Amino acid sequence: MIVPGEKVQTQPRAGIATVLLSAIVVLAAANFAYASFLKSVTLNGGYRLAEKKWELLQDAPDDIDYLFVGDSSCNQGLDAAYFHELTGKRALNLCTIGNMAAIDDALMVSEFIGRYGAPPHIVVLHVDDVWPRDDESINSALHILPSSLQTNVFAQGGITPTLRNRVHYLINRHLPLYAENASLQTITRAPFSFRIPTSAHDTIDDFGFASVEGADEAGVRTDRTRRLRGVDEALSAPLSEANRRSVARLQQLSREHDAQLHFVMAPLEREFAQSEQLREFVEAVSAELLEAAPDADFRLFRPDLANFDAAEMESVDHVVGEAAQRFTEIVATGLTQ
Amino acid sequence: MLFNSYVFAAFFAVVFSLYWASKSSRRIQNAILLVASYVFYGWWDWRFLSLIVLSTAVDFAVGNALGTSTDAVKRKRLVTVSLLVNLGLLGVFKYFNFFADSFADMIGVFGLTADFATLNIVLPVGISFYTFQTLSYSIDVYRRRMDPCRDLLDFALFVGFFPQLVAGPIERASRLIPQITQPRSWQPDEAYAGVFLVIWGLFKKVVVADNLATIANAVFSDPQGHSGLNILIGALAFTMQIYGDFSGYSDIARGISKLFGFDLMVNFKLPYFARDPSDFWRRWHVSLSTWLRDYLYIGLGGNRGSNARTYRNLFLTMLLGGLWHGAAWNFVLWGVYHGLLLIAYRPIQGHVDAFCSKWYREAIAIAVFFVFTVFGWVLFRADSMEVIAGMVTNFSFAVSGQTLGWAWLLLYLSAPVVAVMVWQQKSENLLAPAYAPLFVRVPFFGYLAFMIVVEGSRMNSEFIYFQF
Numbered sequence: 123m124i125v126p127g128e129k130v131q132t133q134p135r136a137g138i139a140t141v142l143l144s145a146i147v148v149l150a151a152a153n154f155a156y157a158s159f160l161k162s163v164t165l166n167g168g169y170r171l172a173e174k175k176w177e178l179l180q181d182a183p184d185d186i187d188y189l190f191v192g193d194s195s196c197n198q199g200l201d202a203a204y205f206h207e208l209t210g211k212r213a214l215n216l217c218t219i220g221n222m223a224a225i226d227d228a229l230m231v232s233e234f235i236g237r238y239g240a241p242p243h244i245v246v247l248h249v250d251d252v253w254p255r256d257d258e259s260i261n262s263a264l265h266i267l268p269s270s271l272q273t274n275v276f277a278q279g280g281i282t283p284t285l286r287n288r289v290h291y292l293i294n295r296h297l298p299l300y301a302e303n304a305s306l307q308t309i310t311r312a313p314f315s316f317r318i319p320t321s322a323h324d325t326i327d328d329f330g331f332a333s334v335e336g337a338d339e340a341g342v343r344t345d346r347t348r349r350l351r352g353v354d355e356a357l358s359a360p361l362s363e364a365n366r367r368s369v370a371r372l373q374q375l376s377r378e379h380d381a382q383l384h385f386v387m388a389p390l391e392r393e394f395a396q397s398e399q400l401r402e403f404v405e406a407v408s409a410e411l412l413e414a415a416p417d418a419d420f421r422l423f424r425p426d427l428a429n430f431d432a433a434e435m436e437s438v439d440h441v442v443g444e445a446a447q448r449f450t451e452i453v454a455t456g457l458t459q
Numbered sequence: 460m461l462f463n464s465y466v467f468a469a470f471f472a473v474v475f476s477l478y479w480a481s482k483s484s485r486r487i488q489n490a491i492l493l494v495a496s497y498v499f500y501g502w503w504d505w506r507f508l509s510l511i512v513l514s515t516a517v518d519f520a521v522g523n524a525l526g527t528s529t530d531a532v533k534r535k536r537l538v539t540v541s542l543l544v545n546l547g548l549l550g551v552f553k554y555f556n557f558f559a560d561s562f563a564d565m566i567g568v569f570g571l572t573a574d575f576a577t578l579n580i581v582l583p584v585g586i587s588f589y590t591f592q593t594l595s596y597s598i599d600v601y602r603r604r605m606d607p608c609r610d611l612l613d614f615a616l617f618v619g620f621f622p623q624l625v626a627g628p629i630e631r632a633s634r635l636i637p638q639i640t641q642p643r644s645w646q647p648d649e650a651y652a653g654v655f656l657v658i659w660g661l662f663k664k665v666v667v668a669d670n671l672a673t674i675a676n677a678v679f680s681d682p683q684g685h686s687g688l689n690i691l692i693g694a695l696a697f698t699m700q701i702y703g704d705f706s707g708y709s710d711i712a713r714g715i716s717k718l719f720g721f722d723l724m725v726n727f728k729l730p731y732f733a734r735d736p737s738d739f740w741r742r743w744h745v746s747l748s749t750w751l752r753d754y755l756y757i758g759l760g761g762n763r764g765s766n767a768r769t770y771r772n773l774f775l776t777m778l779l780g781g782l783w784h785g786a787a788w789n790f791v792l793w794g795v796y797h798g799l800l801l802i803a804y805r806p807i808q809g810h811v812d813a814f815c816s817k818w819y820r821e822a823i824a825i826a827v828f829f830v831f832t833v834f835g836w837v838l839f840r841a842d843s844m845e846v847i848a849g850m851v852t853n854f855s856f857a858v859s860g861q862t863l864g865w866a867w868l869l870l871y872l873s874a875p876v877v878a879v880m881v882w883q884q885k886s887e888n889l890l891a892p893a894y895a896p897l898f899v900r901v902p903f904f905g906y907l908a909f910m911i912v913v914e915g916s917r918m919n920s921e922f923i924y925f926q927f
Contacts, residue, residue, distance in 0.1 A: 125728050126887045130652045131894050138651050148905030300912050
């Protein structure tokens, strides 16, 4: 077999241009098709949940007494219908995912007030490791906000973006083919076994609560070790600038509309809740939150508020099964006392 | 600075614009390329620029002194200075700790302790490539095969030319210096070929090599934890990874060079279609294999003496070729293995050639030698004898979900490369895909662009050969 070489050939200029332009056209068409596909089938469970919560907000009852905003620990921990049953107060769970942090809370509350007027109580619930998250990590989820908020998403979210932030956001928003959300790869890597994922985490009831079953004791133990390390690392800067601005915005909204702002601690696994590092962190972040939202109620922002066995959780701050009802009871009692 | 990074894309755009904006002056163009080359290299660690400058200064001075001297003894001394400086740099920065550790281990066997400390030496990126490149210059001038370069700027660019500085091709002075000293003009056909090489190289690196690395890394880091079938897939994945990684780098380097008006030597000529070891080394890392042939094998006597002498020369050349890759025993073992393959095939070379008279028989010979090649990569990649033993003695053929997933990934990523390789081989032109009819070329380029965007690794992982 002859060892091949390289033979450069003369090409018509039109042919070269056609080839190179065609490659760009193919990419643009594929990107457009994929963007359309993602509109109907979001493969990322977290994004799907957030989209559903924003849809719920647009079609929400207007006589809500308690509006819950926060992350996934709240999504599957606070049962708004049960809260109503316990207290006679109507509640709505609009909690999404940690990666949207308090920016999403402020945007949702603002949007809710704009549509329905202010609820008497706004309840914010995040796990500890959301508070230190900076623009960089939060930014990756902003593209899933509704189109009406996208015109000036950074200003509305209170983010001062870097060039990198802006590029990431534009890619996530307009170039899903190249976005970090590698959902297309989940299809190409396993085309024969691929199914559109379904998850209890984003199957919500009419009041936004996701009932999740299936504890993961081993996972909780691993998560505990990881999270304790994270708590240590975050102690020097427990509240990011992005979250600080959003909390201040929540304070401003609640003051302007005469709503009571509450900060509630996530349900915690017992051993994790008792750790000295976490207690130190909660003290540090409480002080900073209080500074940003001096009118807020912090009575329920304590690690010992609601503690559970690992057998009732899927991570150190996500309850499953009946534990969600118990957590709801504790919060309901605490808030209405 | 990596070819597969945004920083490099911006860097290239700036250098490319300045370079062609200065096309009226070759010297300004060369100065731009030299500054760009030093910035490119200094991006890793600016301190190691001093080594390139030292190598440049010594070989420039040696070359010029050789050009004016007719005294045989003096000429020999001069070329020895070049050899000592360049091999000395390699010895200190690449091999000192390896030999010190190995010596300590060896005398430890006899119950003795070596009482010296190894140095905490960082390996400068690409040192093996540019030292071999400058050495070829000194030796060629010494052998009167070329005139010395009288212009320091031109010579410095020959040593530091950024597209091939850190991982080759190891250019010959007699090929590259004339291109540096001549005016360059924009050649659309060459530029188009360059664009194809960049895209194809990028595909092989970020789509094929970087994704298959996940399989290879998993298997080679824990062979005991995998079935024999997984290990086979892991070995094949590394076989494609190293080809995609290194030939991808070479293609990008050559493509970029074409965009600046330079033509670097072809470094890979479809090596996995080799039917015997000699054929393999005519196709794999051609710039190194021809360097070793011209400056080492022939220097040792080549095949001019007895069979035994030829075998010795082959063995030593491949041993040193293996060691060139890195200061570790697995590379030595790989070099020895290829030396032995060359020796084993040599007496039967005529039979192999005769056997390959029909295409299907040649396909069998290629398949057989491919098995040897894959085994060679196991020796190359494994970092201990335990890993090698664990891989070659595992005959369990349990099929798990992971096996199927990896098999699919290997097929999904490698099949297009193999198909293009067949295309290139059949047309005997490595640029064949760039000249296919439009109805083939348009979807082909579209496919490459799509895969780079969708499947390309975002990790900006380094090229394997940077460590050599």
